[in-house]
Amino acid sequence: MTDVSRTGRYLSKNTLSRVALASVVANVAIVVTGGAVRLTGSGLGCPTWPRCTDGSYVTTPEMGIYGVIEFSNRMVTFVVGLIALAALVLVLLDRPRRRALLPLAVAVFLGIPAQGVIGGITVLTHLNPWVVGLHFLASMAVLWAAYAFWRRVAEPDGPVTPTVPTPLRRLTLLVTVVSAAVLVIGTWVTGSGPHAGDHGAARNGLSPELISQLHADAVFLLIGLSLAAWFAMRAVGATGPARAALVLIAVELGQGLIGLVQYFTHLPELLVGAHMLGSCLVWLATLALHYSTRERTPATTLPTTQGQDHSNVPDFAASSAS
Incomplete structure (x- = not known):
């Protein structure tokens, strides 16, 4: 029944x-x-x-x-x-x-x-x-x-446990921070560019060339950190986080290609719109990587230590400070 x-x-x-x-x-x-x-x-x-x-x-x-x-x-x-x-x-x-x-x-x-x-x-x-x-x-x-x-x-309502060692969780946190910085700098690029939203709207006065270069540098840093996260996750056998890192890299490369093309084609509206959508996708992929490094385990299925040998299981929870 x-x-x-x-x-x-x-x-x-x-x-x-x-x-x-x-x-x-x-x-x-x-x-x-x-x-x-x-x-x-x-x-x-x-x-x-x-x-x-x-x-x-x-x-x-x-x-x-x-x-x-x-x-x-x-x-x-x-x-x-x-x-x-x-x-x-x-x-x-x-x-x-x-x-x-x-x-x-x-x-x-x-x-x-x-x-x-x-x-x-x-x-x-x-x-x-x-x-x-x-x-x-x-x-x-x-x-x-x-x-x-x-x-x-x-997710279930059990406690949060890490799925990767603490250094890798800190690496994904750094990826998240740099991804957020890319978004912030991207708004500076937008504020210096031609698409003001109205013909009489003011610009922020920053040099479009210099601020675009800073934005590109931040993007290169983000891609490099994402690649490091992918290799590191694979090294410890964390398949879920490794997959999330690979997706993030793919989205970043697609977004970077759009950004490069729009820059050299003088910012056509359609490509700028696609770049805004790409910004959301990069952010979501970043969050997916961040959340893949932890999980919630149902309290009713938590393993007991009595009578069990855990000597071959990496103790990520014990080594995690967060």
Whole structure:
């Protein structure tokens, strides 16, 4: 006989996992649509915020296609927020796992309006390039929370144990930090380039050539560290983290190729948009590597030490400081 409570619990977990994944996808989508706003020069299509115009919350015929594009991007924010709200409600209904999942669900849900407020400030500051960069980085922070939430939904509720030795966990942490630095420097490159989001928007005053070179140097460092992580994971037989590192390298190389082509073709809008999507994919692949170095083991399946020989098992947990 089927246990109804267990079946309902299983279906609930599957549903929550799908909604959590949808949240990740939606947060990538809003970065891409936000890029479309900037690349089409529609950043001030709605010249004020939270209204679209001084007299209307929605776009008007006088605003033309730029107003439609900007207002449509604002509507995407509501869709992303509704998905996050659905995830939060499901977590609240899941009593056995509520305590474990609630902090991340709340972080995603609250991060979306916070990111929206920063987007409003970009409009009110007439697309100040530093604020525009902060807007993008806020999206990356919410994407991190959404990814962490999705991973946590699929995990059991046991303790966290490392899957690789401590030095390799520190290496993956360094990869994550450098990946974040690449994103930050990338916003400086954007702020110095031609795609301001509006013809009258200011630039950050940095030299496009020099800041692009700094960005490229950071990317080379990231690829080198990712390669080191791949070789190191293979050396210790950590197949999961090694696979995650290889995926990250592949995404980085694809993103680097797009960046190189767009630089030498004078930043065509389509390639710049693809590069923004690539930034999200690199970040997600970085997070996948970071989270692959640890796992949660169900408490009911933890091995006991009595009567068992663990002399041939690497004691990663005992050597881990984190």
